[in-house]
Amino acid sequence: MGKTRLVASFAAAVGVLYVLVGVLEVVLCVATMDIPLVPQDLFGGFSIAVAGSTLLVGAKKLKKTLWEGAGFLLVGGGLATAFGVLYLLIIGASALDALIVGEAYEALADLRAEIALLPLSASLAYYGYRALSSS
Amino acid sequence: MSKREILVGLIGNPNVGKSSVFNRLTGAKQRIGNWPGKTVEKKEGWFRHRGFSVHVVDLPGVYSLSAISIDEAIARDFIVEEKPDVVVDIVDASNLERNLYLVLQLIELEANLVIALNKIDLAQSMGFEVDHEALSRELSIPVVPTIATKGYGIDELKDAIISSFENPQPPKPISYGEDVEQAISELVEAFRSDAELSKYPLRWLAIMCLERDQTVASLIKKSSIYDKVKEVLGFER
Amino acid sequence: MSGKSFEALIPERRYEVASKITQRVVKKRETRPSISDALDQVFLHKWLGLPIFFAMLWAAFRWTFDASAPVSDAIDAFFSWLGEIAATVPNEVLASFLSDGLCGGLGFVLVFVGPIFFLFFALGLLEDSGYLARAAFLMDRLMHRFGMHGRSFICMLMGFGCNLPAIMSTRTIADEKDRLTTILVNPLMSCSARLPVYVVVAGAVMGQYASAAVFSMYVLGLALALMMALLFRRVLFGGEPSPFIMELPPYSKPLMRNVFIYMWERGVVFLKKAATILLAGALILWFLSTFPWGAGVENSYAGLLGHAIEPLLRPLGFDWRLAVALFFGFMAKEVVVEALGILYGVEEEEAVSAILANSITPLTGYAFMAFTLIYIPCLATIGIIRSETGSWRWTLFSVAYLLALAYIVSALIVALGHLLGFG
Numbered sequence: 001m002g003k004t005r006l007v008a009s010f011a012a013a014v015g016v017l018y019v020l021v022g023v024l025e026v027v028l029c030v031a032t033m034d035i036p037l038v039p040q041d042l043f044g045g046f047s048i049a050v051a052g053s054t055l056l057v058g059a060k061k062l063k064k065t066l067w068e069g070a071g072f073l074l075v076g077g078g079l080a081t082a083f084g085v086l087y088l089l090i091i092g093a094s095a096l097d098a099l100i101v102g103e104a105y106e107a108l109a110d111l112r113a114e115i116a117l118l119p120l121s122a123s124l125a126y127y128g129y130r131a132l133s134s135s
Numbered sequence: 136m137s138k139r140e141i142l143v144g145l146i147g148n149p150n151v152g153k154s155s156v157f158n159r160l161t162g163a164k165q166r167i168g169n170w171p172g173k174t175v176e177k178k179e180g181w182f183r184h185r186g187f188s189v190h191v192v193d194l195p196g197v198y199s200l201s202a203i204s205i206d207e208a209i210a211r212d213f214i215v216e217e218k219p220d221v222v223v224d225i226v227d228a229s230n231l232e233r234n235l236y237l238v239l240q241l242i243e244l245e246a247n248l249v250i251a252l253n254k255i256d257l258a259q260s261m262g263f264e265v266d267h268e269a270l271s272r273e274l275s276i277p278v279v280p281t282i283a284t285k286g287y288g289i290d291e292l293k294d295a296i297i298s299s300f301e302n303p304q305p306p307k308p309i310s311y312g313e314d315v316e317q318a319i320s321e322l323v324e325a326f327r328s329d330a331e332l333s334k335y336p337l338r339w340l341a342i343m344c345l346e347r348d349q350t351v352a353s354l355i356k357k358s359s360i361y362d363k364v365k366e367v368l369g370f371e372r
Numbered sequence: 373m374s375g376k377s378f379e380a381l382i383p384e385r386r387y388e389v390a391s392k393i394t395q396r397v398v399k400k401r402e403t404r405p406s407i408s409d410a411l412d413q414v415f416l417h418k419w420l421g422l423p424i425f426f427a428m429l430w431a432a433f434r435w436t437f438d439a440s441a442p443v444s445d446a447i448d449a450f451f452s453w454l455g456e457i458a459a460t461v462p463n464e465v466l467a468s469f470l471s472d473g474l475c476g477g478l479g480f481v482l483v484f485v486g487p488i489f490f491l492f493f494a495l496g497l498l499e500d501s502g503y504l505a506r507a508a509f510l511m512d513r514l515m516h517r518f519g520m521h522g523r524s525f526i527c528m529l530m531g532f533g534c535n536l537p538a539i540m541s542t543r544t545i546a547d548e549k550d551r552l553t554t555i556l557v558n559p560l561m562s563c564s565a566r567l568p569v570y571v572v573v574a575g576a577v578m579g580q581y582a583s584a585a586v587f588s589m590y591v592l593g594l595a596l597a598l599m600m601a602l603l604f605r606r607v608l609f610g611g612e613p614s615p616f617i618m619e620l621p622p623y624s625k626p627l628m629r630n631v632f633i634y635m636w637e638r639g640v641v642f643l644k645k646a647a648t649i650l651l652a653g654a655l656i657l658w659f660l661s662t663f664p665w666g667a668g669v670e671n672s673y674a675g676l677l678g679h680a681i682e683p684l685l686r687p688l689g690f691d692w693r694l695a696v697a698l699f700f701g702f703m704a705k706e707v708v709v710e711a712l713g714i715l716y717g718v719e720e721e722e723a724v725s726a727i728l729a730n731s732i733t734p735l736t737g738y739a740f741m742a743f744t745l746i747y748i749p750c751l752a753t754i755g756i757i758r759s760e761t762g763s764w765r766w767t768l769f770s771v772a773y774l775l776a777l778a779y780i781v782s783a784l785i786v787a788l789g790h791l792l793g794f795g
Contacts, residue, residue, distance in 0.1 A: 044434075047427035054420055071410030075424065082431050089439045096442040100449050132407045150505075150621035158633055167637050176543060205548065229622070231398055235390035257622060262401040269397040284627055311385035318378060345378035 007127055008062040011073055014120045015055030018080055021113045022049025037113050044083070048114055051080040055124065070131035077125030084118035141189045141300045144213055146241070147225030148234050149196035152253045155283035156225050157193045160293070184293040187300070192219070198233070200240045201348065208350075214244055215335065221299045222246040223292070228258035228265045228280070238274065242306040245336040249295045250278045251288070275307045308338055318345055325363040332358055408502075408622040415506045425507050429529060432494040436487050443486030468662055488537060489639045491530070495541075496634035500626035509620065518598045519605030521550040528554070528597060531561025532590070535753045537638060538563075539760055549609040553601050555760055556770050559749035560597035562590045565705040569744045572712070576728035577737035585738060589745050596746065596777065656703070674700070688743065688782045689736035702748045735789040739782040747778035 025045025058072025098105030147153040161180025178193035195206035226234040271278040281288030322341035326332045343351035458470035498504045511525035530538035545551040574585040660674040678696035701708035758767040
């Protein structure tokens with residue numbers, strides 16, 4: 001039981017992080033402000049906040065039933081992971097693109113918080129998956 | 136050795152893994168087009184097995200053959216008009232009861248049937264143990280358990296297609312109860328005297344007629360025995 | 373007799389037989405809830421269901437348009453390189469034909485390959501995993517209110533990418549009326565080809581409201597699509613959309629094999645159909661804007677055409693250049709930007725912006741954007757509407773109603789703008 005509670009707290013913490021990043025992206029977009037690692041991204045911000053919220057719900061449900069909570073961790077974590085991987089892919093694509101067009105490319109400009117948080121979301125998704133497939 | 140091409144119609148409910156079976160059977164040898172005069176996609180593929188060349192036509196996914204939607208009409212017309220040598224019905228083992236409805240209609244059509252009992256792994260994980268041999272006995276149709284996503288049972292399915300082609304066994308009609316059967320046999324008797332209608336499976340024609348199927352109704356209206364049929368149908372009023 | 377009609381009795385008996393056989397051959401064990409049940413708790417969640425769906429879509433969009441960029445750019449670069457070589461051919465007319473017409477045209481068509489294949493890859497994943505069925509389930513109620521089918525929503529969404537595959541995807545809608553409604557309103561979904569036009573025009577004349585103006589085009593398109601769907605349903609087809617009986621297949625790990633076959637089959641159909649139609653269109657465009665040889669754009673056939681159409685569009689404030697751009701735009705909407713470039717006599721997009729800013733008012737610019745959004749589907753889309761509806765009548769109808777709608781909406785924008793005191 002101790003382990004599940006630990007996972008729940010971890011999921012809650014990661015969920016809060018994603019929600020914060022997402023809300024920040026939306027706020028920056030509205031306020032047209034630039035800060036490093038968090039771009040102005042209305043829909044992207046919304047999406048990642050949704051992933052974070054799903055993790056939060058998962059953390060709450062995990063305390064009641066493992067089975068139900070695991071589903072939320074798998075979806076929330078999976079969604080955040082998908083975005084992280086997608087942003088990595090886009091960096092790769094932009095770099096390739098710059099190479100084709102013959103322009104210089106600053107990969108750092110496209111780095112974003114979701115990529116840094118990738119391992120956290122991936123581990124939660126994996127936990128959810130394992131919990132569901134072994135049950 | 137027979138060099139003939141075997142024409143196979145692939146049918147099944149939506150979401151039974153039909154396209155997986157199709158892809159597994161035919162591999163890359165596929166052609167995609169439209170059904171003549173229709174806007175519905177027609178997929179065809181070919182494979183060779185035990186010296187036979189098999190031409191597989193992927194029919195639209197349908198729950199029944201009542202010919203309400205374009206898809207249903209296409210599937211039904213194909214079986215009635217093209218008379219494929221073998222019809223493979225992909226049946227979702229995890230949802231057998233609902234899938235059997237289509238099987239029963241295919242039996243009415245007197246198609247030379249082979250059942251691919253697909254997704255047996257899923258059925259098992261959902262707690263269903265489907266006895267495929269018992270199913271085969273109940274329906275007197277060859278049943279091949281498959282897991283198309285993993286390629287399991289595909290060779291056996293190919294074998295079953297070939298042997299069904301070599302020894303076609305029209306499925307035994309399944310009784311729908313005395314009252315219905317009586318009406319069916321009266322209609323069948325009436326149809327037998329009409330040369331045009333005798334081209335079709337008569338039992339199917341009778342059932343469709345009782346179900347007031349529009350296509351079949353217009354077929355019968357044109358035939359010589361329309362009055363007799365009206366008489367039989369009059370019983371139900 | 374049972375007192376029931378055979379019509380009802382026979383299906384009932386089939387169900388009975390099916391049920392009896394099932395009882396005899398299937399044994400049920402007690403099991404714990406499945407993964408699919410757990411996932412449905414999330415994907416069909418009261419509050420999170422729809423947001424998760426939009427997040428998935430957004431991911432699919434970024435994937436389709438951003439991750440595919442190198443493919444498009446590589447194809448583009450290849451053809452411009454080829455075009456430059458072709459331009460060195462001594463015979464001037466031949467050189468122009470080879471570089472501007474053939475290479476420009478072919479390259480232009482094939483640039484679509486990247487997004488199309490990527491889009492179908494993403495859709496293949498969503499479909500094969502079983503998620504798309506849930507998405508349709510979620511959207512069904514909203515769509516029903518607008519006289520459309522739950523499935524329609526997915527087709528409409530795909531229209532944001534490209535109307536061509538979107539219209540092809542309506543094949544999944546069984547009922548003909550539902551399908552026709554969805555096909556007819558699909559061109560109103562602002563496809564990616566229209567974005568360059570918005571970006572250039574809004575950037576030139578809308579100042580700091582540029583991005584809001586661009587976004588408003590998407591909203592306008594969606595709103596018009598829903599309104600027209602409702603109208604068609606009421607006036608043309610009558611009746612209610614067919615009930616959306618759907619089962620939710622269990623989730624499964626998408627099989628790469630199936631996803632790639634899904635992508636390939638549909639991508640190749642696009643290549644074959646679009647390439648023939650679009651290429652022909654591009655060649656016609658080249659011919660009209662180049663001949664009579666050496667006359668200059670204003671006196672080319674295209675220019676003459678523009679002057680001929682201009683009186684029609686005058687009330688909206690569009691001059692002959694905008695008229696020609698719109699005329700060419702029906703080949704493919706990106707051509708509007710290219711045509712503006714040629715007609716205003718410059719090549720760079722930034723320069724077009726500068727000249728546009730001096731020659732048209734924000735109001736005209738906005739009306740022009742709306743017109744570009746609505747009027748006539750592009751040539752390839754017209755072709756696909758023809759082949760999917762199987763009828764020239766519906767194809768012509770879609771062209772005609774979209775033209776009329778474009779004119780009405782743009783005129784309304786202009787009138788409203790004047791009323792509010794914008795120039």
